Amino acid sequence: MSAGGVGIAVLDLYLKVGLAVSAGMSRREAAKHFNISRDSVAKMMSYAVPPGYQRQSAVRRAKLDAFVSTIDHWLEYDLKVPHKQRHTDSTLPAAS
Secondary structure, three states: OEOOOEOHHHHHHHHHHHHHHHOOOOHHHHHHHHOOOHHHHHHHHHOOOOOOOOOOOOOOOHHHHOOHHHHHHHHHHHHHOOHHHOOOOOOOOOOO
16 A cells, blocks of 8 residues: 555546546546546545544544553563453453
């Protein structure tokens, strides 16, 4: 992967679409030729490089948040005990 996690194929498509439209092909024709939506062609023409995914808000972990401190305590404790005494999925309390 290159350009911030964007694949070579995507960059190649951006280049091909950009060249086709700048050479005189209409955006609608480019969309049909490259088998992509007209919105994608418009986006490709407005960005030189794919913008990538940007999260709008932080990840919500509502069910897990109540147990984060307990899990952190277990993990810190497990670093100090011998290997066979560490928590595993079978030794942790079952989830309800």
